[in-house]
Amino acid sequence: MNIGDVAQRSGLPAKTIRYYEDIGLIKPMRDTNGYRRFRDSDLHKLAFLGRARALGFTIEDCRTLLALYEDNTRASADVKDLAQAHLAKIEDKILQLQSMRDTLSELVHSCAGDNRPDCPILSDLATGQH
Amino acid sequence: MNIGDVAQRSGLPAKTIRYYEDIGLIKPMRDTNGYRRFRDSDLHKLAFLGRARALGFTIEDCRTLLALYEDNTRASADVKDLAQAHLAKIEDKILQLQSMRDTLSELVHSCAGDNRPDCPILSDLATGQH
């Protein structure tokens, strides 16, 4: 398969796939014309990466996950630990965003949104007081 | 005030304050020795920026907000629109993260986390099937 094929099948942009090769996540073969030639195993890895990235794992996490995936002697505890740490970060971020949302939502609702200049949003930003 | 003072009072790192000057958000004076000299109005702006950033506004949004803040003829609708658009983005991101969290949480719970290699997290990443 050429890069266009795997891009379509994996759902990843060709640019991203080249980038993943650059940073050593995949190692496709090369045809004599210089084109990358992808085996099924490469496609498989890319799909794996796509799903891991969609769950918000960092590239370095993905590298580790791939290594664990390919190591048949892994302990599932290692995978679970990684996933749990990541889950904790996500939950943290959700809390942060929710707090932003709550404040912002309150401000938005308290603003008339007409053509007068008075604006509680700006007042709040200026003073830190509601 | 020198940069250290405003850093402490605004809660922003000195590096960040220099960066904000670089990109034209603030324009502190200079002493003869080359040190930045901050007026109260600069400190005020920095505090404003700190609060806007804490609400997740981008730097460009902050630039606009500052301009609106300093424009006494602004329409509060302009501020509200900006804030509402930002709120929508935050809510979007929360939904994305919650979806990640749900999937991930399910996977984590289904993984034994012992020293055996069997791991539903990896199986899911590999196949996209639970």
Place this chain on the structure above:
DNA sequence: CTTGACCCTCCAGTGACTGGAAGCCCTATG
């Protein structure tokens, strides 16, 4: 006069791509 805490500028790196330029390769058509 020295020490230590400030301050300065400039450069490079972060994460994970993304866009674009310049140019080679392959296939199909006139």
Place this chain on the structure above:
DNA sequence: CATAGGGCTTCCAGTCACTGGAGGGTCAAG
């Protein structure tokens, strides 16, 4: 056989909002 298009290649630069560090000037206290 020439050409047009689409796909492939590499390399460089830009994104966002800082952050770290090198290398060096300035200031107040002892």
